[in-house]
Amino acid sequence: MTVTTSAVIQEVTLDPRQAERQFATDIAVERTRLLFQGSRLPTMLMLLVGLACSLLLWSQQSAPLLAAWLGWVVLLVLLRLTQVNAFNAALPSRQAEPYWRRIFLFGAGASGLTLAFVVIVLVPPDVFYQQALVYGLIAAAILSASVAYAVSLSAFLTFALPCLVPSAAFLLLSDNSLQRGWGLLSVILFLALLVVAWQVNRLVQRSLLQRFHNLALISNLEHAKQRAEGLNEELAREVEQRRRAERELRGAHGELEMRVAERTLELDEATHALGKSQARLALALEASELGLWDWDLESDQVHHSHLRELFGLEPEQVQVMLRDLTPRLHPDDLPRLRRALVQHLKGRSEDYQIEYRVRHVDGHWVWVEDRGRAVERDAAGRVRRMLGTRRDVSARRQQEQQQRLAATVFEAASEGIFILDPDYRVLAVNRAFSSVTGYSSDEVVGRTVTSLIGSREMRRQYQMIRQELDSCGTWQGELIETRKSGELYPQWLQLNLVRDTSGRPSHIVGFFADLTARREAEERLRYLSHYDELTGLANRSLFKARLHEAGQRARQSGRSIALVHIDLDRFKLLNDSLGHEVADQLLRQMSRRLTQAVPEADCIARLSGDEFAVILDAYGSLSSLARVASRLLAKLRVPMTVGGHELVVSASLGISLLPDYAREISALISQANMAVQHAKHLGGNTFQFFTDNLQACTLERLQLENQLRKAIDEGQLEVFYQPKLNLADDQLNAAEALVRWRHPQQGMVAPGEFIGLAEETGLIAPIGEFVLRQACRQACQWQRQGLAEIRVSVNISVHQLRQGNLTSLVRQVLEETGLAPQYLELELTESQLLDNVDSVIVTFRQLRELGVKLAIDDFGTGYSSLSYLKRFPVHYVKIDQTFIRDLSPGGEDAAITRAIIAMAHSLELKVVAEGVETQAQMDFLKSQNCDEIQGFLISRPVEAAAFAELLRAQRDHPLD
Numbered sequence: 001m002t003v004t005t006s007a008v009i010q011e012v013t014l015d016p017r018q019a020e021r022q023f024a025t026d027i028a029v030e031r032t033r034l035l036f037q038g039s040r041l042p043t044m045l046m047l048l049v050g051l052a053c054s055l056l057l058w059s060q061q062s063a064p065l066l067a068a069w070l071g072w073v074v075l076l077v078l079l080r081l082t083q084v085n086a087f088n089a090a091l092p093s094r095q096a097e098p099y100w101r102r103i104f105l106f107g108a109g110a111s112g113l114t115l116a117f118v119v120i121v122l123v124p125p126d127v128f129y130q131q132a133l134v135y136g137l138i139a140a141a142i143l144s145a146s147v148a149y150a151v152s153l154s155a156f157l158t159f160a161l162p163c164l165v166p167s168a169a170f171l172l173l174s175d176n177s178l179q180r181g182w183g184l185l186s187v188i189l190f191l192a193l194l195v196v197a198w199q200v201n202r203l204v205q206r207s208l209l210q211r212f213h214n215l216a217l218i219s220n221l222e223h224a225k226q227r228a229e230g231l232n233e234e235l236a237r238e239v240e241q242r243r244r245a246e247r248e249l250r251g252a253h254g255e256l257e258m259r260v261a262e263r264t265l266e267l268d269e270a271t272h273a274l275g276k277s278q279a280r281l282a283l284a285l286e287a288s289e290l291g292l293w294d295w296d297l298e299s300d301q302v303h304h305s306h307l308r309e310l311f312g313l314e315p316e317q318v319q320v321m322l323r324d325l326t327p328r329l330h331p332d333d334l335p336r337l338r339r340a341l342v343q344h345l346k347g348r349s350e351d352y353q354i355e356y357r358v359r360h361v362d363g364h365w366v367w368v369e370d371r372g373r374a375v376e377r378d379a380a381g382r383v384r385r386m387l388g389t390r391r392d393v394s395a396r397r398q399q400e401q402q403q404r405l406a407a408t409v410f411e412a413a414s415e416g417i418f419i420l421d422p423d424y425r426v427l428a429v430n431r432a433f434s435s436v437t438g439y440s441s442d443e444v445v446g447r448t449v450t451s452l453i454g455s456r457e458m459r460r461q462y463q464m465i466r467q468e469l470d471s472c473g474t475w476q477g478e479l480i481e482t483r484k485s486g487e488l489y490p491q492w493l494q495l496n497l498v499r500d501t502s503g504r505p506s507h508i509v510g511f512f513a514d515l516t517a518r519r520e521a522e523e524r525l526r527y528l529s530h531y532d533e534l535t536g537l538a539n540r541s542l543f544k545a546r547l548h549e550a551g552q553r554a555r556q557s558g559r560s561i562a563l564v565h566i567d568l569d570r571f572k573l574l575n576d577s578l579g580h581e582v583a584d585q586l587l588r589q590m591s592r593r594l595t596q597a598v599p600e601a602d603c604i605a606r607l608s609g610d611e612f613a614v615i616l617d618a619y620g621s622l623s624s625l626a627r628v629a630s631r632l633l634a635k636l637r638v639p640m641t642v643g644g645h646e647l648v649v650s651a652s653l654g655i656s657l658l659p660d661y662a663r664e665i666s667a668l669i670s671q672a673n674m675a676v677q678h679a680k681h682l683g684g685n686t687f688q689f690f691t692d693n694l695q696a697c698t699l700e701r702l703q704l705e706n707q708l709r710k711a712i713d714e715g716q717l718e719v720f721y722q723p724k725l726n727l728a729d730d731q732l733n734a735a736e737a738l739v740r741w742r743h744p745q746q747g748m749v750a751p752g753e754f755i756g757l758a759e760e761t762g763l764i765a766p767i768g769e770f771v772l773r774q775a776c777r778q779a780c781q782w783q784r785q786g787l788a789e790i791r792v793s794v795n796i797s798v799h800q801l802r803q804g805n806l807t808s809l810v811r812q813v814l815e816e817t818g819l820a821p822q823y824l825e826l827e828l829t830e831s832q833l834l835d836n837v838d839s840v841i842v843t844f845r846q847l848r849e850l851g852v853k854l855a856i857d858d859f860g861t862g863y864s865s866l867s868y869l870k871r872f873p874v875h876y877v878k879i880d881q882t883f884i885r886d887l888s889p890g891g892e893d894a895a896i897t898r899a900i901i902a903m904a905h906s907l908e909l910k911v912v913a914e915g916v917e918t919q920a921q922m923d924f925l926k927s928q929n930c931d932e933i934q935g936f937l938i939s940r941p942v943e944a945a946a947f948a949e950l951l952r953a954q955r956d957h958p959l960d
């Protein structure tokens with residue numbers, strides 16, 4: 001809170017030690033300036049030496065290494081020249097910073113290391129004339145730099161030591177006598193340069209000292225001359241003033257005696273008036289609750305009044321400013337207070353005025369307004385005494401804070417707020433008011449509400465609102481208001497009448513909100529509750545309502561209605577492979593096609609992701625309904641371009657009739673769903689009418705699905721094994737594991753009856769895991785029994801691939817059963833491979849790294865087998881049995897089989913032929929070097945025990 005007299009003296013008086021340090025700093029800055037000024041020529045010479053050395057050594061050294069060194073030299077030269085320019089452009093005050101000396105020393109060291117690199121790495125050890133030329137050029141650069149850097153021994157050593165010491169050490173330690181001579185010469189050069197640098201540095205030091213001493217002497221002489229001239233002028237003025245004063249003194253002596261008596265009388269009157277004034281001042285201070293303080297800055301003694309009222313302190317507790325009062329100041333206000341006080345003490349402000357916080361005796365903070373002024377200064381202009389007043393402004397500060405908070409809330413409110421006077425004239429509006437209405441504050445403040453209302457109807461309503469507000473004091477309701485642009489918008493308005501202390505109206509405060517967004521949201525909500533957001537078609541809720549209405553009309557009129565259930569084929573595959581955005585675009589195009597294809601429909605709705613429904617209220621006959629379904633299928637199947645992809649998407653349609661087959665709406669929907677599922681089972685891209693036979697088939701499939709789930713849980717599934725014969729040695733070396741279902745009542749269920757159902761329902765995944773685990777366990781058991789090391793083949797479904805955990809599952813099963821990976825073979829059909837090529841390739845590579853054998857089943861039936869075969873890391877190719885059935889010489893199947901075997905062998909793959917039933921087929925395959933065969937000729941699929949007997953028979957009676 002204070003600045004002592006000693007502190008002020010320190011600001012205007014220069015310490016001799018500081019002067020000497022400033023002198024040393026000036027010499028250091030001058031050295032740095034000389035270093036930067038003298039470094040231009042050595043730097044440019046270094047660039048020329050670099051270019052010359054590169055030309056001389058280009059044929060002797062690696063061009064990339066030499067080019068890299070030359071590039072470094074150019075970059076270093078540019079950086080150093082940039083440093084020189086930056087230093088010259090800097091202000092003198094900034095040139096004194098140590099930063100410039102450090103970056104110069106860094107550049108000097110880098111330059112020295114760059115030249116040493118030439119001597120150590122680039123100069124050939126056995127070419128004397130190149131050594132002489134290069135060493136001479138480098139010596140010239142070193143001499144030029146050393147002379148320039150000798151201004152500072154540190155700069156010289158920073159350049160010379162990295163440049164000469166490594167070079168000399170390298171040359172002296174060389175096995176070549178010529179290089180050792182050059183090394184001795186470099187040592188001599190270094191010593192000579194050291195002596196020269198020492199001499200130059202001494203001369204520069206003396207020169208700088210002499211120069212700065214001379215400058216100081218000249219400055220002192222000029223200062224003394226100016227003081228002497230000033231003293232002479234002052235002496236002349238004083239002599240003239242003394243003569244004039246003597247004349248005036250004689251003239252005024254008589255007048256003074258006369259006035260003494262008058263002044264004595266006036267002094268008595270002034271003393272009396274001063275006493276009255278002091279009494280009035282004391283009364284005024286008491287009334288205004290101002291505290292008076294008188295501060296002696298030389299002794300730091302301070303006198304306070306009203307300390308007890310302001311801070312709860314007694315006067316004797318605060319006698320020294322720094323000791324007693326400063327510790328009670330708030331730490332956040334202390335720097336600001338010091339700045340204000342120093343500004344006034346230095347004469348930069350007319351008055352000292354500030355507000356700060358002081359801790360009261362009871363612990364709370366008191367806001368104080370401090371005002372003062374310097375009333376006494378010494379000859380040097382330093383303040384000796386200050387007088388001032390102090391008062392508690394905590395209540396005012398709190399009120400101002402509340403006003404700022406209220407103003408912030410007023411402006412930041414999301415609702416529009418306006419304040420009116422009793423005559424309904426606008427006094428203030430907030431930003432939300434302008435944002436909603438479009439009127440700025442300047443446009444409405446001062447205007448009456450009636451001048452802002454345009455329509456006659458609104459003015460009548462305004463009068464009613466005013467009457468209710470005057471009677472009740474508040475009003476709220478919804479209005480249709482007009483923006484500045486003329487746009488109408490819904491508004492929720494609330495008005496409150498504010499009264500003064502006497503009960504008379506003083507203000508009207510209004511709050512209003514723009515209901516446009518809410519009304520739009522409500523309208524949007526009503527739309528979304530009945531229509532699909534993506535396609536704009538009716539949603540399931542509106543569909544059911546329309547279907548219920550159509551059913552009622554059908555019952556009243558006796559007509560029939562048709563429900564067409566539409567399910568897009570393979571939509572999930574498109575969604576997974578192309579992404580949701582493309583799938584959404586596809587659904588939008590499909591919905592537009594539906595609308596165009598059946599304009600006579602009573603309702604077209606989207607039920608779920610790729611399922612749609614069409615209600616036909618009057619379809620005529622079944623033949624006309626079939627034509628509508630055919631037209632719809634053709635329209636949907638037309639190729640379309642979506643997201644840069646040309647797609648052809650078909651659909652499956654299921655049609656149910658009311659009241660022909662269904663009597664209730666729920667039954668109609670269920671029957672249409674059954675029909676569409678039957679259409680999908682038939683391959684898609686077709687339509688099916690619901691019939692009683694279809695319902696029976698659906699119920700049968702549902703029962704079969706439940707029984708299959710029960711079979712998995714109760715262990716009704718078994719694994720049979722069909723042997724594979726190695727045609728090279730006629731030995732059984734492998735077997736394909738096939739699942740069989742032994743039903744408790746029906747006996748053995750054919751695989752064709754439940755495998756497809758398992759694929760559709762996803763039950764194929766647990767079935768496949770069961771077969772994999774059982775086959776691996778059985779193969780280990782045969783090995784432990786010493787029968788044979790049989791490779792078991794297990795079929796993998798596309799569901800297991802899509803789950804993404806096939807590799808971890810196979811690894812886990814192999815670890816649990818103990819089967820070596822090379823005795824497990826996994827088969828996947830060619831059509832399943834093409835479902836997701838990239839994902840299958842990644843999975844196959846992981847399985848191959850695990851050591852598992854891989855095979856492509858039903859090879860030759862896919863349309864892209866040749867283009868993708870080389871991409872799959874497989875070991876075996878299984879020829880589909882459709883090519884094996886007719887292997888007559890010269891037949892197409894024989895040619896295809898021969899080509900597949902040749903192609904597979906060229907790719908270093910083994911070939912397995914399945915479905916071999918005759919000896920002629922076996923002989924043909926053996927003649928074509930087929931590796932393995934399987935089929936009824938070898939054995940039907942048998943149980944594990946029967947397959948073990950085959951292995952025992954082979955072990956006990958090996959072929960000759």
